[in-house]
Each structure stands twice: as structure tokens, then as C-alpha cells.
Amino acid sequence: MRYVDEFRDPEKARYLVKDIQRLAALIPAAANRPLQLMEFCGGHTHTIFKYGIEQMLPPSVELVHGPGCPVCVLPMGRVDDCVAIAECPEVIFTTFGDAMRVPGSRKSLLQAKATGADVRMVYSPLDALAIARDNPDREVVFFGLGFETTMPATALTILAAERQRVANFSVFCNHITTLPTIKAILDSSDMELDGFLGPGHVSMVIGTHPYHFIAGHYHKPVVIAGFEPLDILQSLWMLLKQLAERRCAVENQYARIVPEAGNTQALDAIQQVFEIREYFEWRGLGSIDHSGVSIRNRFAAFDAERRFSVPNLSIADPKACQCGEVLKGVIKPWECKVFGGACTPETPLGSLMVSSEGACAAYFNYGKMSGEVPATVEEVS
Amino acid sequence: MAANPQPRVKRPHGEVVNLSHGSGGKAMRDLIEGLILPALGASSATPLEDQARIDVPEILGDGGRIAFTTDSYVVDPLSFPGGDIGTLAINGTVNDLAVGGARPIVLSCSLILEEGLPFTILEKMMCSMARAAQAAGVGIVTGDTKVVPRGSADKLFINTAGIGIIPKGVHLEIARIRPGDQLLLNGHLGDHGAAILKARGDLALDADVESDCQPLHGIIAALLAAAPGTRCIRDVTRGGLATVLNEFAGGAGVGMRIVEDSIPVRPVVRGICEVLGLDPLYLANEGKLLAVVPKEEAGAALEALRSCPEGTYAGIIGEVLAGPPGRVVLSSHFGGERIVDMLVGEQLPRIC
Known part of the structure; x- marks a missing residue:
């Protein structure tokens, strides 16, 4: 398949892996401990597991699976708010599929649906707006979720709703921002990262400039990476090359999609509709300053938080959960006390087990169990 | 009647x-x-x-x-x-x-x-x-x-x-699966699941794909005649190939390895999966079977499958391993390997 197979070429992969090994041997820090490279984005985590990339890397290179899965970092209290809105009899609650299984303190959206709430899966906020137009006697709420990748679509939908005067449509805004979160991770004392794979689709919107503080202030190399397996390997190679040459810069591996200046139209839409919240609570990471956005006053009519009274309670994560330590790469998923026992994809305690982009679910589904590498087996003849 | x-x-x-x-x-x-x-x-x-x-x-x-x-x-x-x-x-x-x-x-x-x-x-x-x-x-x-x-x-x-x-003498049972047995599939994966997705219309998909819905007793009779030692057969329906493999591996207490490159998937179905983030291993089928056949009969079994119209694209897609029990591993085209687990929840609502 064109534009897909080129990025999954095993020959090129073998070549890159070989040169990654060569570079890793040149990096002094890697002599004492494995290099810790964080992929921020859940999409990258998914690719890494799906293609078995971790097993192709030398032991001196370790990947830390960061918090860039918006479903995974959604705190329980916000899920409870969703359920409260969805359970209003006049409401049709629309959401991306992955968010339906995230556990709240009482129930998930999927469980709310089973007990009578009208919860519908959509692939785009514009689908939610269409549902609102088709059901003028109902209140249609879209669960706005995600980083800068999904933010423009929500913003453009709110602008469309205003233009089309759709009065029964609103957004429950849980959009979060990338940069304050990366900063919080870098400021965290229990971390020792050597470099970042930057999120490709977020960067398609915000461009490459906003990452310069990571290289400039924190002296960590950043490579903005695409989502095919060769993209990941090439980006890791670029990170190691910087480390071997003792450089730290922001480099763009995903130049076929990510322009340096980002997407100005998308940024304009975000700017028009959203404003920064003072703080936003993340599952496992706690409250991070300026890490979320809310809907501006001008669009208050489309803000579900103002149209519905939500409990807006902060619910503590289950005590046994170590999602935060996994998110920060302090422990590996299988080192969590409840991994694979009380917490499985079927009965997730922590949301890292819910989404296929969550590090724990990825390990559980695709990867290692209890740190054990899949058994070596004979090749099929 | x-x-x-x-x-x-x-x-x-x-x-x-x-x-x-x-x-x-x-x-x-x-x-x-x-x-x-x-x-x-x-x-x-x-x-x-x-x-x-x-x-x-x-x-x-x-x-x-x-x-x-x-x-x-x-x-x-x-x-x-x-x-x-x-x-x-x-x-x-x-x-x-x-x-x-x-x-x-x-x-x-x-x-x-x-x-x-x-x-x-x-x-x-x-x-x-x-x-x-x-x-x-x-x-x-x-x-x-x-x-x-x-x-x-x-x-x-x-x-x-x-x-x-x-008939007398036919005993197809999961418990008879042995390490070394070969896994045979009779054709392209995921056509039914993709056709249903298209028919629902809510994804605005424009793709030339038809359900593979067909009866399989003819091809199975041909298979059993050519490979009487066949261990067991399962039709690959909801939950897809991944589910059948896990049921076989778990039920027989063996491991299994499949090779991505040997599993036929039509380009159009692959395209739909790429766009929507689905995995053809979990898509539903209505005319596909997975047969476990002893290695010495695998050649004859493959020939028999391919001689039937329901099996033109049949192939050997993997083999049974001694262990670890219940584990299904996929060797990817890219050169890595991963575990293929059962589907949790649903990939799609209500297919069949």
C-alpha cells in the first residue's frame, strides 16, 4: 500500500537499528545506565508496541512512555461530570469511542449508556453538531478531549455552531495543552530523562518553535516524530546522534507533515475559542498550572460546564494505582502493584489500562507480561 | 422441503x-x-x-x-x-x-x-x-x-x-492440537467487518468491499478428505482470527505463532483499517475458517483448500508451539514481534 509500506520497510529498520547500536556505544552516559528517552505521545506508544520496537533496541536504550494519551490522564472527577451530564434526560452525550470505557468513581460512560443514558460514539465533533441539528428538541453535548491535535476541530465546530445558530449544542471542554505538561515532567525531581520524541500531530498544529525551551533551558534534545515504525526508529536514531555529538536541538523528523510555523488557521481557531485555565487536574500527575483550556466568555452559550450543573468534584485516584509513577517513567507498567491483577483492560482501575494508547494496556495487549519477553520460538518454516 | x-x-x-x-x-x-x-x-x-x-x-x-x-x-x-x-x-x-x-x-x-x-x-x-x-x-x-x-x-x-x-471417524477437537501443527486459513481476513462498516454509512466510507458470507461445509469436506488427521477447525467470525487463535491456544495449552506476511488481507480492507485504526486480526468474517493440521498433512490440506472456490487464497499462516500455554505471538513484517490477545470490549458495535 503506497505511503504506508514505505514506512514499514524491514530492511531500512535493520539498518537503523544497527546504527542506533553503534551510536549508543558512543554516548558516555549510556555506559553506566540505560538512556531514558521519553515518547510523549500515546500514538507513538501504540506504534512502539504494535511493531515490537522496544525489542529491537539495544539494552542501553530504554523508552519511557509519557502522559500524551488524553484519555489516560483524564481524572475521575471529570468522568463523573460527564456521566452527570449524560444522565440528564434531555441530553444526547457524544464522545470519541476511547473515552467511553474510562472509569469514573461511580461508573463509566459505557455503563451510563447501559443504564439508560443516551451516549453516542462519534468520529468528529462535526458529527455531534449534525446530531444537534437533527434533534432540535434535545441537548447535544460533545465531550471535547485531547491535546492541540483535536482542539482545532472542537474550536471550528463551536464556530460553525455559532454561525449556524445551533442553540442546542455545547462542548464539555477537557482539552489539555502539551508544553506545560512537558515542563512539569522536566521539573519533576524523580526523573532522569535524556531526550524526547516530540508529538507529531500536536506539532502539526503548534509547529516546532514552542519546543525550544526544552533544548535551550533544560538541555535535552527533542526530535518531533511521525507515527510509522520507521519514523520512530529514525527519530530515535536522530536523538542518539545528537547525544553522541553532545548537541541538543529541536529537530523535525516528521517534516512531511509538520511545518515549522505550525498550522496558522488551526491556531487562529484555537485562539478565538479557547483560553488557558489557571490549572487543570491530571490523573496521576495532579494539578498542573496552565495545562488546560476552557471556552471563552464570548462562546459561553456553547460551554456545557456553564449550561449544566456538574458536581465538579476532585476524586482521588484509587490508592493502589501507580499511574503517576508509570506516566513519569519512574516505574515500568508491570512494576505497578495492581498491573495484570486488579487492573486489566477488562476491569481497568487506572486509565492507563483503558486506552490502547495507554502504556499499561499496550504492555498488557502487545508487549511484555511481568517484564518477561515473549518466549523465543522457532521460526515458521 | x-x-x-x-x-x-x-x-x-x-x-x-x-x-x-x-x-x-x-x-x-x-x-x-x-x-x-x-x-x-x-x-x-x-x-x-x-x-x-x-x-x-x-x-x-x-x-x-x-x-x-x-x-x-x-x-x-x-x-x-x-x-x-x-x-x-x-x-x-x-x-x-x-x-x-x-x-x-x-x-x-x-x-x-x-x-x-x-x-x-x-x-x-x-x-x-x-x-x-x-x-x-x-x-x-x-x-x-x-x-x-x-x-x-x-x-x-x-x-x-x-x-x-x-461421519464415523471424524473427531475434530481442540484438545488434539499438538506442537508443530500448521495453521491454515482459507482466504482474506476482514471482508465482512469492513462491508458492515461501509453499510452503516456513518463513516462516509467509499470502498469496494463485499462480505465473505458463504457456507463452508463443501471446502471442509474437501479438507478432511485430503487431510484426515486434521485436529480441529473453527469458523472465524466475531472477534476475528485473534480470538480463534487465543481460544485454540488456551484450550489446548499450547503457544502459537503467526506470520503477518502470510495472512491475506485485501488492500481495501487494509486501507479501511489504517484509516480507522482497526486491526484486521479482530475484524469479523462470515466465510473464513482456521484449520489446525499436522505438519505432514499440511501440504495436502493446502492443496485441497486451494482447489475449492472458497479457498483460492488459502495459505499456511503459522504454527503451533510447545508454549508458553495460551500465548499467541505475531511476527510482524517490520521485523518485531508482539502478543496477539483477545479483544477486550468491542472493536465495533453489533456485527452479526
């Missing part, structure tokens, strides 16, 4: 099913005798008994066994490229018998109709059942009809139960 593809249907008054058609009275008789039986190709001249009476074939006296199965069909939408609920209700149950090594003999047909279902649609689905039954060489010999209030069911639900005969 013989299925008749050109029935003489006399629809009841009105356009749609209403509750009186399930009440047991005259309206119900008009529906069954006027529409359902003729559309299914059955004669309404024979008095309706409460049960079918089947002559036990002589083969049973010689050590054969009866296979008995049931399945319910609730697909939405009722029609999709390459099939409809009628063809599914026949082929699905026929295949459940066939993978046990049974020759399907007779089916029952139980209908649950939602009040308001247009007669035209009911007739179309019954005709489609009749054609599929005829193609598969099975009779529909008994049935039932219920009508429920609007909203209590979705248009039309069908249950078919089936009886088949397993």
Missing part, C-alpha cells in the same frame, strides 16, 4: 408488521402461510405441526454422531454488500455445524419481528434465506414467529438452530 427461489407470496393487508401478526390468530396465520412459508419455499398446503420429524439416516447406525447448534442473528443494517441477515442466518449456522466435521441436514428458523417492519423487507430476507439454504443444500424444517412492540427489537432478529451428521 426444497427451497424455491421463486415463491408465490400473498402479503397480508397493510404494509407493515403489527402486533396482531404475533397474536396467534388469523393475522398470524396469514403472515406465516401467505408470506413467510412461500418466501422460504415451503408449501402451506401441508398442515403445520409443532415439530419437524426427521428420518434418522442410516449412517448413525454405523457410528456417526449428531451435531446440533443454534445461533441468533441481530445484524444492523439488515442488508450489506455481499449479503443480508437471511444469508447470515443460514451460512452462520451451517458453518457452526461444518467446522465440527458435520454435514448440515436441517435448520429451524425463529423470527422476532418488530412491529412496523415492512412486509417487503421481511419477504426479501425470507427469499434470501431460501436461496442460501438451497445453495447450502439444507432444509428449513421448523420455525416460529413472534412480534414485539416497536422499540423492543430492532426490525428483525432471526434464530436458526441446525442439525448435522458427523
Whole structure:
């Protein structure tokens, strides 16, 4: 398949892996401990597991699976708010599929649906707006979720709703921002990262400039990476090359999609509709300053938080959960006390087990169990 | 009874099913005798008994066994490229018998109709059942009809139960799987799942893909003749190939390895999966089988599969390993490997 197979070429992969090994041997820090490279984005985590990339890397290179899965970092209290809105009899609650299984303190959206709430899966906020137009006697709420990748679509939908005067449509805004979160991770004392794979689709919107503080202030190399397996390997190679040459810069591996200046139209839409919240609570990471956005006053009519009274309670994560330590790469998923026992994809305690982009679910589904590498087996003849 | 593809249907008054058609009275008789039986190709001249009476074939006296199965069909939408609920209700149950090594003999047909279902649609689905039954060489010999209030069911639900005969000496069982056995698949994965996605229309997909809905007893008979040592067979339906592999590996306490490059997936289905983030290993099929065959018979088995129209693209996709028990590993084209687990929750709502 064109534009897909080129990025999954095993020959090129073998070549890159070989040169990654060569570079890793040149990096002094890697002599004492494995290099810790964080992929921020859940999409990258998914690719890494799906293609078995971790097993192709030398032991001196370790990947830390960061918090860039918006479903995974959604705190329980916000899920409870969703359920409260969805359970209003006049409401049709629309959401991306992955968010339906995230556990709240009482129930998930999927469980709310089973007990009578009208919860519908959509692939785009514009689908939610269409549902609102088709059901003028109902209140249609879209669960706005995600980083800068999904933010423009929500913003453009709110602008469309205003233009089309759709009065029964609103957004429950849980959009979060990338940069304050990366900063919080870098400021965290229990971390020792050597470099970042930057999120490709977020960067398609915000461009490459906003990452310069990571290289400039924190002296960590950043490579903005695409989502095919060769993209990941090439980006890791670029990170190691910087480390071997003792450089730290922001480099763009995903130049076929990510322009340096980002997407100005998308940024304009975000700017028009959203404003920064003072703080936003993340599952496992706690409250991070300026890490979320809310809907501006001008669009208050489309803000579900103002149209519905939500409990807006902060619910503590289950005590046994170590999602935060996994998110920060302090422990590996299988080192969590409840991994694979009380917490499985079927009965997730922590949301890292819910989404296929969550590090724990990825390990559980695709990867290692209890740190054990899949058994070596004979090749099929 | 013989299925008749050109029935003489006399629809009841009105356009749609209403509750009186399930009440047991005259309206119900008009529906069954006027529409359902003729559309299914059955004669309404024979008095309706409460049960079918089947002559036990002589083969049973010689050590054969009866296979008995049931399945319910609730697909939405009722029609999709390459099939409809009628063809599914026949082929699905026929295949459940066939993978046990049974020759399907007779089916029952139980209908649950939602009040308001247009007669035209009911007739179309019954005709489609009749054609599929005829193609598969099975009779529909008994049935039932219920009508429920609007909203209590979705248009039309069908249950078919089936009886088949397993010849003497055929013992297909998961417990017989051994390390070294080869895994054979009879063709492209995911066509049915992709066709349903397209038919639902809510993803605005424009793709040339048809359901693979087809009966498999013919190809299975050919396989068993060529490879009598075949351990077990399963039709690959909801949950996809990944689910069957996990059931086999778990049930037999063995490991399995499949090779991505050897698993046929049509480019159009692969494209849909790439766009929507789905995995063809979990997509539903309605005309695919996975057979576990001892290594020494694998060549003959593959040849037999490929000689049938349902198996043109058949291939050996992997093998059984001594362990670890229950673990299925995929060797990816890219050079890595990963565990293929059971699907948690649903990839898609209600496929079949």
C-alpha cells in the first residue's frame, strides 16, 4: 500500500537499528545506565508496541512512555461530570469511542449508556453538531478531549455552531495543552530523562518553535516524530546522534507533515475559542498550572460546564494505582502493584489500562507480561 | 422441503408488521402461510405441526454422531454488500455445524419481528434465506414467529438452530492440537467487518468491499478428505482470527505463532483499517475458517483448500508451539514481534 509500506520497510529498520547500536556505544552516559528517552505521545506508544520496537533496541536504550494519551490522564472527577451530564434526560452525550470505557468513581460512560443514558460514539465533533441539528428538541453535548491535535476541530465546530445558530449544542471542554505538561515532567525531581520524541500531530498544529525551551533551558534534545515504525526508529536514531555529538536541538523528523510555523488557521481557531485555565487536574500527575483550556466568555452559550450543573468534584485516584509513577517513567507498567491483577483492560482501575494508547494496556495487549519477553520460538518454516 | 427461489407470496393487508401478526390468530396465520412459508419455499398446503420429524439416516447406525447448534442473528443494517441477515442466518449456522466435521441436514428458523417492519423487507430476507439454504443444500424444517412492540427489537432478529451428521471417524477437537501443527486459513481476513462498516454509512466510507458470507461445509469436506488427521477447525467470525487463535491456544495449552506476511488481507480492507485504526486480526468474517493440521498433512490440506472456490487464497499462516500455554505471538513484517490477545470490549458495535 503506497505511503504506508514505505514506512514499514524491514530492511531500512535493520539498518537503523544497527546504527542506533553503534551510536549508543558512543554516548558516555549510556555506559553506566540505560538512556531514558521519553515518547510523549500515546500514538507513538501504540506504534512502539504494535511493531515490537522496544525489542529491537539495544539494552542501553530504554523508552519511557509519557502522559500524551488524553484519555489516560483524564481524572475521575471529570468522568463523573460527564456521566452527570449524560444522565440528564434531555441530553444526547457524544464522545470519541476511547473515552467511553474510562472509569469514573461511580461508573463509566459505557455503563451510563447501559443504564439508560443516551451516549453516542462519534468520529468528529462535526458529527455531534449534525446530531444537534437533527434533534432540535434535545441537548447535544460533545465531550471535547485531547491535546492541540483535536482542539482545532472542537474550536471550528463551536464556530460553525455559532454561525449556524445551533442553540442546542455545547462542548464539555477537557482539552489539555502539551508544553506545560512537558515542563512539569522536566521539573519533576524523580526523573532522569535524556531526550524526547516530540508529538507529531500536536506539532502539526503548534509547529516546532514552542519546543525550544526544552533544548535551550533544560538541555535535552527533542526530535518531533511521525507515527510509522520507521519514523520512530529514525527519530530515535536522530536523538542518539545528537547525544553522541553532545548537541541538543529541536529537530523535525516528521517534516512531511509538520511545518515549522505550525498550522496558522488551526491556531487562529484555537485562539478565538479557547483560553488557558489557571490549572487543570491530571490523573496521576495532579494539578498542573496552565495545562488546560476552557471556552471563552464570548462562546459561553456553547460551554456545557456553564449550561449544566456538574458536581465538579476532585476524586482521588484509587490508592493502589501507580499511574503517576508509570506516566513519569519512574516505574515500568508491570512494576505497578495492581498491573495484570486488579487492573486489566477488562476491569481497568487506572486509565492507563483503558486506552490502547495507554502504556499499561499496550504492555498488557502487545508487549511484555511481568517484564518477561515473549518466549523465543522457532521460526515458521 | 426444497427451497424455491421463486415463491408465490400473498402479503397480508397493510404494509407493515403489527402486533396482531404475533397474536396467534388469523393475522398470524396469514403472515406465516401467505408470506413467510412461500418466501422460504415451503408449501402451506401441508398442515403445520409443532415439530419437524426427521428420518434418522442410516449412517448413525454405523457410528456417526449428531451435531446440533443454534445461533441468533441481530445484524444492523439488515442488508450489506455481499449479503443480508437471511444469508447470515443460514451460512452462520451451517458453518457452526461444518467446522465440527458435520454435514448440515436441517435448520429451524425463529423470527422476532418488530412491529412496523415492512412486509417487503421481511419477504426479501425470507427469499434470501431460501436461496442460501438451497445453495447450502439444507432444509428449513421448523420455525416460529413472534412480534414485539416497536422499540423492543430492532426490525428483525432471526434464530436458526441446525442439525448435522458427523461421519464415523471424524473427531475434530481442540484438545488434539499438538506442537508443530500448521495453521491454515482459507482466504482474506476482514471482508465482512469492513462491508458492515461501509453499510452503516456513518463513516462516509467509499470502498469496494463485499462480505465473505458463504457456507463452508463443501471446502471442509474437501479438507478432511485430503487431510484426515486434521485436529480441529473453527469458523472465524466475531472477534476475528485473534480470538480463534487465543481460544485454540488456551484450550489446548499450547503457544502459537503467526506470520503477518502470510495472512491475506485485501488492500481495501487494509486501507479501511489504517484509516480507522482497526486491526484486521479482530475484524469479523462470515466465510473464513482456521484449520489446525499436522505438519505432514499440511501440504495436502493446502492443496485441497486451494482447489475449492472458497479457498483460492488459502495459505499456511503459522504454527503451533510447545508454549508458553495460551500465548499467541505475531511476527510482524517490520521485523518485531508482539502478543496477539483477545479483544477486550468491542472493536465495533453489533456485527452479526
